[in-house]
Amino acid sequence: MIDAIWSALPHVLDPMNLFAVFLGTVAGLVVGALPGLTVTTGIAVLIPLTFGLDPLFALGMMAGMYNGGSYGGAIPAILLRVPGTPASVATILDGYEMTKQGKAAYAL
DSSP states (O other): OHHHHHHHHHHHTOHHHHHHHHHHHHHHHHHHHSTTOOHHHHHHHHHHHTTTSOHHHHHHHHHHHHHHHHHHTHHHHHHTSOOSSGGGTTHHHHHHHHHHTTOHHHHO
16 A cells, blocks of 8 residues: 555645646635635636646645635634634634634634
8 A cells, every 4th residue: 555655645745736726726716705706616627627638637626625615714704703604604703703803814
């Protein structure tokens, strides 16, 4: 099993694949920060765009979008008291209170 990890490591750390993760994370932050759009919607829009791409590149973009979107949903929840994603509803309780106290950067 450890041999499989060692053989996959150069492919995962390829600069183009890391760029795909970065690109997906930025897109996920944007999708997650827009109220009403969820991570699932973002990935559903991304899937047709990845059909012609290398599978590892496409999966990196999807993984980045999922992680970025999960965090991006907390931004409007903390700053505006509007959840960006359904998963960030509980973030309103503490995050918005910290924003009213002037600790928005700490809450983010």
